[in-house]
Amino acid sequence: MNKSSFSQWVGASIFAFALAFFSAQSAFASPTTEITRAVNVAGGADVKHAMPSTFMQGFNAVIIKVKQAETPVYVSAAVKMRLDLAPRITVATLNARDRHSCEDISAIIKAAIAAAPDSRYAITRAALAAQPTSRQCILQAAGISDKDRRVAYTRRSDTKEVLTGREAIPAPTPAFLYPTIWDVGNIISINPGPGGSVASPSGRAGR
Secondary structure (H helix, E strand, O other): OOHHHHHHHHHHHHHHHHHHHHHHHHHHOOHHHHHHHHHHHHOOOOHHHOOHHHHHHHHHHHHOOOOHHHHHHHHHHHHHHOHHHHHHHHHHHHOOOOOOOHHHHHHHHHHHHHHOHHHHHHHHHHHHHHOHHHHHHHHHHHOOOOOOHHHHOOEOOOOOEOOOOOOOOOOOOOOOOOOOHHHHHHHHHHOOOOOOOOEOOOOOEOO
16 A cells, blocks of 8 residues: 555545544434534524524524434423524424324424423414414414414514513504595684685685
8 A cells, every 4th residue: 555545544534433423422412412513503603692593594404303202302402592483493393394293293382382481372373384284283282272362463563573472462553534525624614724714614604
């Protein structure tokens, strides 16, 4: 074996060893550690303050490789890391596979809500939008009645997102009523123009 071939063999051996080492690390890493590493790779130095898109990019890279049975554990870890992204984490998990049984969906919803109880309605609404055909399964897992009106609203009329369902839905703004001919006449009779004398709707001249 010449010197060049030997150098190539050593380089390949080192690469193979490093690949095996990092694979072994991932195999024994906790869900929190795996998600943190993925978010860091995506460009988020601080997981807690990473941009939502950056965190979700990292989480998506992890969740698509996780076995179905382990999915709830990863959902719980991710939601605890970023409570503000609980609905998005739930949807990303539901969309990670083409098909889910009701049992799988229920486990995901329960894990997300257990990690972020105050976001129960937001998580439920997001899950319903992502998996509308699994409505009853999702509501049952969330412990919410199908008649609960709070599930029907995603955003208020002022575009503020409703996270807990506790915010009241503001009344709609009254429609503008166009003035009738009698309204116009009354306004003119009260506020006469430069002439100072205008006929009122009853036909009498103003004084």
